[in-house]
Structure formats: structure tokens, C-alpha cells
Amino acid sequence: MPAPRQYDQETRDRAVRMYRERRSSHPAESAIQARRQVGALIDVKSETLRGWIERSEIDAGVRPGTTSDEHTELVRLRREVAELRRANEILRTASAFFAGGGARPPTQVICAYIDAHKHRFGVEPICRVLSEHAMPIAPSSYYAHRRRPVSPALRAEAHLVNTVIDLHREHHGLYGVRKMWHLMTQEGHLVGRDQVARLMTIAGLRGVRRGDHRTTTTRRRAADDRPRPVDLINRDWAAPTRPDQWWVADFTYVWTPAGFCYVSFVVDVYSRRILGWRVASSMTTALVAAALDQALFTRRRTDTRFTSTGLVHHSDAGSQYTSIAYTTALVDAGIAPSIGSVGDALDNALMESTIGLYKTELIDRYRRSWAGPQQVETATAGWVHWFNTRRLHSSIDYRPPVTYEQLYRQQTSAPAGEAA
Structure with missing residues (x-):
């Protein structure tokens, strides 16, 4: 049987009493000599006995220092702090592993987390912390799961x-x-x-949910008396039967520490494709005109048969879209301008929906990342490319806009027999 690692308290107390009695009966001896004599009698090293003596004097208040009770309390508190830190680390890593909460993950997912972190925290501590936070699992359940063969x-x-x-x-x-x-x-x-x-x-996956996005246009006295194009759309967003029949346009704002910047879009109603967009630091006619120019360039570059004659361009009654310069650009391109009624954002609901997606899927998700217009512009370019080429749209049979346009051209260019 191995020797005990520590002396019991009774042995320590007896050794201290024997030391004090020795000092009282042999005043001529030094403290070192007295410790050696007592240590030899009970088979304890002199230095060990010295530590017991000092501890006894501290507990009695004779010598300054931390008493035994205080030391025990410090050890207990340190152990509790260590356990709390470990529990916090378990919860932090579990939160990242399970990606966002919800119902209790399946047992195999919890066991996968334990496998990944058991060497750092231990199986029992992980099970205890998870069980205390709505993910009950016993160590025996984990070990039983590990022994079970994978089906x-x-x-x-x-x-x-x-x-x-x-x-x-x-x-x-x-x-x-x-x-x-x-x-x-x-x-x-x-x-x-x-x-x-x-x-x-x-x-542990979930999609983003679009928040409330309300846009209210207000009447301006000067604008009420100014003639403007009539509404050629009348909210009939399902009417287009081909690309480049109707385009819609609008712009929104993005806050950055460098100030507000503004993003304008031009969207094809049939395919929901963003044909043109532009980011600028001011909401002028040049902002919306640049998006229109890009939309025209996109079509002319990719389709030699494209013509803007007869195309309808719909927007709200903002001053940028009702300006003489913008209206002239539309007329010169053979595009028929269409303006929704003032004070009714639903007259441009499809464009409002696109801007709502832009805000939900990009701007609001990374709100703290926008240092200035340049970052917004770079991120918008990536989002528009994904939106056009990969994003599934429920309104066009869960296809990306570019794919939806390609299918239309394939169907319209195929011979009648093949199309049937």
C-alpha cells in the first residue's frame, strides 16, 4: 500500500505541540535544533515541520498571512471561477457549433460537438453545462451513442x-x-x-426574414402643378410576356460614417433582372440617369437585336425621375415614361420589393461594415451579380433572372415543332 501523500491534521497538530513543549523545556536550544529533535522523533523533515509551525502561528494571529480558512475559501473561489470560465467557453463554442439556437439539436449533433471539444473540456463537464441550458444529455448517452454503429x-x-x-x-x-x-x-x-x-x-440553419420596409412619397406643392407622364403600369406586374417590355426604377439610401450614399436600380419586370445600378454620394438626376445608361448598355452589349423603342419605364414621382433631363433621355431612347401616383408607394411595388431584398440581404446584414460609398459599391456589385445569376426568385418559377431570360429566348427561337 503506497504511503499517504499528506499528513493528517492530527499528526500536524501533535508535531506543533511537541515543538512548543520542546522550546519551553529547552530554552537554550535554537528553533532549528528544536525542529530537528521533534522531527527525528516523529519521522518528519525539519522544513516540513517549519511550515506546520508557521501555519499554526498564522491561524492563531501571531504571524501575518493568509489563514487556513481563508486559504480554503480562496481555493474554493478559484475553483468556482475556473468552472464558470469553462462553462462560458463551452457555451460560446456550442453557440457557434449549433449556429443560432432553436429547438434542441438531435443527439448525433450534440455528440459531434462533444467529440470536437471533449479533449479541451472533458465529457462530463460538457454534458453538465449543456444539460443546464436546455440541451439535456447524459455522459452515458454520449458513450452509448459512440458505441452504436452508424447506419x-x-x-x-x-x-x-x-x-x-x-x-x-x-x-x-x-x-x-x-x-x-x-x-x-x-x-x-x-x-x-x-x-x-x-x-x-x-x-442549425435558417434564412433571413425581410423586415418592414415602408416608403412614403409626399406631395410637393410645386410638383402638383407640374405635368408628368401618366401611369402606364397600373400595378399589373404580371402583365409582361417578354424581357424589355417594362422596366422599373427607384433608388434608396445607405448610411455610412462618411455620410449617406444613394443607390439607384433599374429592373426588368418580366425577369426581375437588375439591368443597371449606380452608387453616388448625392441623390441627383445624374444618379438615376447613370443606372439607366448602364441598363441600356447591358442590353445592347449582350443582345444585338435589342431595341428600346416601345419599352415602358416606370418610376415614382421623385424629382430625379420627373426632371426634364431624365425625361428627355427616355424620349431620345424611344422609351415611354410612366409615373406612379404621388403618395402611394404601391404604384412602384415591384421596385420597392427589390430594394427591400437589397436592404435585407446585404445592407442591414452588414450594417457596421460600411465605412463609405466605395465599400457599398463593391458589395453591391457582388450582390447584384449573385441576384441576377444565382438567386432563386419565387415569382419566376424559382429560377435566377438570367436563366429565366435564357429559357425565354430558347423557347422563342426554337422552331414551332420543337417548341410544341
Whole structure:
């Protein structure tokens, strides 16, 4: 049987009493000699006995220092602080691992987290902390899960979860269940909507939700008396049967520490494609005219048959769109201007919807990142490219705008027999 690592308290107290009695009965001896004599009798080293003596004097208040009770309390507090820090680290890493809360993750996901962090925190502490925060799991459940063989169905589900995570990240973490279901189907995965919802729950994924976006146009006395084009759209957004039949335009603002900047868009109603956009530090006619010029250039560059004659351009009654310079540019291009009624944002609802997506999917998600117009411009370029080429739109059969236009051209250019 191995020797005990520490002397019991009774042995210590007896050794101290023997030392004091020795000092009293042999006043001529030095403290070192007395400790050696007592230590030899009870088989304790002199230095060890010295520590016991000093501790006894501190506890009695004779010598300054931390008493035994205070030392015990400090040890207890330090242990509690260490446990709290470990619990906070477990919660921090778990929050990142489970990506955003919701219902309790499945047991296999919790076990995967334990596998990833057990060497750092230990299995029992992780189980205790998770159980205290609405993720109950016992160490025995973890070990039983680890001993259980992986079934083919569970392995296939794990692969699907990884696929969902990869596709969700490719689309900037914006898609909810509905769009992820259509995306998975287009990627060749035969999964149902409810299954996609369950896979996203396992992965801790969720889409962004568009907040309330209200735009109110106000009447200006000078503008009321000024003639302007009539409304040729009348909110019939489903009417276009081809690209470049109707375009809509509007602009919005973005706050940055360098001041407000403004972003204008021109969108094709049929395909929802953003044809032109521009970022500027002032909301002038040049801002909206630049977006129009880019839209015309985009069409002329990619389609030699494009003509703007007969195209309808719809906007609100903002002074930039009712200005003489902008109206003249539309007329020169053969475009018919259309203006919605003042005070009714629904007359340009499709454009308001696009701007709402822009704010939700880009601007509001990275609100603290915008140092100035240049950063907004760079990020907007990336978002517009993704919006046009990869984003699924429910209004056009869950296809990207560019793909939807390509399908239209393929159908209209095919011979009648092939189209049938």
C-alpha cells in the first residue's frame, strides 16, 4: 500500500505541540535544533515541520498571512471561477457549433460537438453545462451513442446535411426552407420540403426574414402643378410576356460614417433582372440617369437585336425621375415614361420589393461594415451579380433572372415543332 501523500491534521497538530513543549523545556536550544529533535522523533523533515509551525502561528494571529480558512475559501473561489470560465467557453463554442439556437439539436449533433471539444473540456463537464441550458444529455448517452454503429440511413443523412450547409453558405446564408428545397431539387437531390426543414434544423440553419420596409412619397406643392407622364403600369406586374417590355426604377439610401450614399436600380419586370445600378454620394438626376445608361448598355452589349423603342419605364414621382433631363433621355431612347401616383408607394411595388431584398440581404446584414460609398459599391456589385445569376426568385418559377431570360429566348427561337 503506497504511503499517504499528506499528513493528517492530527499528526500536524501533535508535531506543533511537541515543538512548543520542546522550546519551553529547552530554552537554550535554537528553533532549528528544536525542529530537528521533534522531527527525528516523529519521522518528519525539519522544513516540513517549519511550515506546520508557521501555519499554526498564522491561524492563531501571531504571524501575518493568509489563514487556513481563508486559504480554503480562496481555493474554493478559484475553483468556482475556473468552472464558470469553462462553462462560458463551452457555451460560446456550442453557440457557434449549433449556429443560432432553436429547438434542441438531435443527439448525433450534440455528440459531434462533444467529440470536437471533449479533449479541451472533458465529457462530463460538457454534458453538465449543456444539460443546464436546455440541451439535456447524459455522459452515458454520449458513450452509448459512440458505441452504436452508424447506419446507412444516418450516413446518408449526414451527407445531405453537409450538402445543405454548403449550398446555404454559397447563397450567403439567406435562404429559408422553401428556397433551399427548390435549390436542392435543382441540384439533383430528391428531397421533400419537410425533409429539407429537418436537415436545416439539424445543421442549425435558417434564412433571413425581410423586415418592414415602408416608403412614403409626399406631395410637393410645386410638383402638383407640374405635368408628368401618366401611369402606364397600373400595378399589373404580371402583365409582361417578354424581357424589355417594362422596366422599373427607384433608388434608396445607405448610411455610412462618411455620410449617406444613394443607390439607384433599374429592373426588368418580366425577369426581375437588375439591368443597371449606380452608387453616388448625392441623390441627383445624374444618379438615376447613370443606372439607366448602364441598363441600356447591358442590353445592347449582350443582345444585338435589342431595341428600346416601345419599352415602358416606370418610376415614382421623385424629382430625379420627373426632371426634364431624365425625361428627355427616355424620349431620345424611344422609351415611354410612366409615373406612379404621388403618395402611394404601391404604384412602384415591384421596385420597392427589390430594394427591400437589397436592404435585407446585404445592407442591414452588414450594417457596421460600411465605412463609405466605395465599400457599398463593391458589395453591391457582388450582390447584384449573385441576384441576377444565382438567386432563386419565387415569382419566376424559382429560377435566377438570367436563366429565366435564357429559357425565354430558347423557347422563342426554337422552331414551332420543337417548341410544341
